[in-house]
Amino acid sequence: MSEKIHNPPPNLTKEQITAAVTSLHKGDVIAFPTETVYGLGADISYPHAIRKIFDIKGRPPDHPLIVHFAKLAELEFWAENIPETALILAKHFWPGPLTLILPKSKHIPLSVTGGQDTVGLRIPRHPIALRLLEELGSYKAVAAPSANRFGFVSPTSADHVRKEFGSSINVILDGGACEIGLESTIVSCINREVTILRPGGIQVLSIEKVLKQKVLVRSHNSSIRAPGSLTSHYATTTPLKICQSESLLSHSFILLQRGIRTAVILRSIHRGFGQDSSDKLHYVFMPNDPVEFGKDLYATLRKLDNENYQQILVEAPPDNLEWLAVADRLNRASHFHK
Ligand code: TXA
Ligand code: MG
Secondary structure, eight states: OOOOOOSOOOOOOHHHHHHHHHHHHTTOOEEEOOSSSOEEEEETTOHHHHHHHHHHHTOOTTSOOEEEOSOGGGHHHHBSSOOHHHHHHHHHHOSSSEEEEEEBOTTSOTTTTTTOSEEEEEOOOOHHHHHHHHHHOTTOOEEOOBSSOTTBOOOOSHHHHHHHHTTTOSOBOOOOSOSSOSOOEEEEOOTTOOEEEEOOSSOHHHHHHHHTSOOEEOOTTOOOOOGGGSSSOSBOSSOEEEEOHHHHHHHHHHHHHTTOOEEEEESSOOOOSSOOTTOOEEEEEOOSSHHHHHHHHHHHHHHHHTTTOSEEEEEOOOSSGGGHHHHHHHHHHHHTTO
8 A cells, every 4th residue: 555644744843944945045956845746946046046956857948847935915926917817716725736827927037937938836835835935035936846857756755755866955844745645736827718737736626616617628739838748747667557447357367367567556446356376466455536546646656666566557547527637647657658
């Protein structure tokens, strides 16, 4: 099963937060927890720190970063021509797992937005992230992508970040396991249209309810530039395949017969083929609830990726809006190996 992720965050000392703020003020890159996933953060006013984020992640320089800040009152400092819909969403969902794409103000460097004139903005709600941003100071902001190598699975614990980047980052703030476990929902509010660019921590239906209108959900092959929406992303190094519930057990049996060491992630099926003496098949029973499944997903994938399976099989999620974020991440992870 996935590692335990419901522990309360260990309390960080004031000194640890202050040390992280000092690092940001010096132009260093740090790792910190958010309610969605851990981020690799740098103060946006240091061009070399922004460059370092791209270097550490191995991310192409034209892929924009999300800018995190602490106070809603500063929204108009970071963005321009903010439509009413964006204000409604910001007031309702911030602090929280929502990123708004808006026309950028002159205070946002082009290096952060990958040369685009729009910016992704978010006020996170994790107490450590908020404290960090507040202590950094007014009209200061932190650019932070997920703290993983470009294209691979995002980190939901400090330990994930340590294993991936321990030697290249001096400060990793440990806020325990992430409450949500999937990235923020990205909503573009450009050209008077509200479009979901990446499903995530906030449900599409919640956004429609607050706006009292239907919103567009971006299709996979749109030309909008957003790396989290590349067809292959969030990938495991072990090949991952999605299988419909009806054929999952027969498919895993075929792999077993071929001697392929396989991990099978089940959701609605509560049994496997029983104990397999050759130890070639391993069953992982995940919660059959989109929020709980999403919370455990990345930790489970990372754990299985370290256990030398030749194949990961996942029971397909239901085809509905509640499961959209989970389905999106699984689809992208599976495309990586096609
Ligand atoms: O939950 C999250 O959003 C986490 C935490 C750390 O806040 N961050 C995160 O960042 O997932 P990253 O860099 O891994 O993914 C950010 C996504 C990318 O798909 C990026 O292309 C998109 O946001 N993005 C950022 N600015 C954009 C813009 N101006 N237009 C379109 N997409 C943008
Ligand atoms: Mg990412």
